[in-house]
Amino acid sequence: MSITWMLRCGVAAGVLVPVVLWADGATRPGYSLWHHGASQLGTGERAWLQTANFLLGALLLGLFAIGLRRALHAGRGATWGPVLIATAAVGLAVAGLVPTDPALGYPPGQPEGITAAGGVHQAAGLALFTGLSGAAFVLARRLGAAGRAWARYLRASGSLVIIFAFAAGIAYRLDTLGIWRPAPAGLLEHLALLAGFCWIIAVATGLLRHPADMPTEPAKSGV
Structure with a gap:
């Protein structure tokens, strides 16, 4: 697979995961986008949809991490940026495979409590958010060379x-x-995911549209 297609996977992941989460949450009986966490869509009615969403999103995000590594070649952020994005991808995959515990009245009628599976899911969520946040800071130093706005x-x-x-x-x-x-x-958890996936889309789109303007190779010092 070419670098171009792997970067497009970043755009696809950034659009797919939040859109499916919001669309499913807005139409799921008994679920509130304000009240209930995004992961709770992996339980109850239509749980299979979010399982598929998380797994496909994780695959696309992992491919984007590989494409980003190749696009950046070497230098500042070329290793840890993609590694942190891959960490987020692993967290998203595990979150899809291991459902969270029932909470805040969803799914309706299910007993609430903390289980080992719920603990694994929480650790996966931590990896997801840490990866999305950390990668943004790492890449800010590298892509900031293309302009302070980045x-x-x-x-x-x-x-x-x-x-x-x-x-x-x-x-x-x-x-x-x-x-x-x-x-x-x-709502706050959905916004955290939206902030993370929006910058994924922005970086992937920037590299696809203006590769010559992005610092994809380490700067060489003059003599």
């Missing part, structure tokens, strides 16, 4: 992924304690 955008995106994910965890805890019901844990 550096600012990627750093902002990396920050938003962590801020939204962390806020979602706090909102979830406040909800389970009965302090804030219904808290926007679901």
Whole structure:
């Protein structure tokens, strides 16, 4: 597979995962985009759809990581950027294969509690968000050479992924304690994913449209 097609896989992953999540969440009986986490769409009715979404998204994201590694060749960010994206891909795949525990009343009628499978799913989510955020910061240093706007955008995106994910965890805890019901844990988690996948689309598109303007090779110092 050519570099071009692997970079296009990044665009495909960035569009596919959030769109399917939002479309399914908006039409799933008993599910609230405001209240319930994205991973909870992997349980209950139509759970198979999100399992397929996560696995296909992980495959596309993994291919994008390979294409990005080849496009960057060597130098700053050429190793750790793709590695962190691959980490996010693995996290997404595991999250698809190991469903989360029922929580916040979804799926309806299911007993809530913490299981070993739920712990594995949480670890996978941590890998996903860490990978999406960390890769943005790493690539900000490399692609920032093409313009300060790239550096600012990627750093902002990396920050938003962590801020939204962390806020979602706090909102979830406040909800389970009965302090804030219904808290926007679901909306915040969806926004964290959206911030991460949007920068994936932006970088992939930038490399596809203007490869000559992007710093894909390490700069050589003059004598």
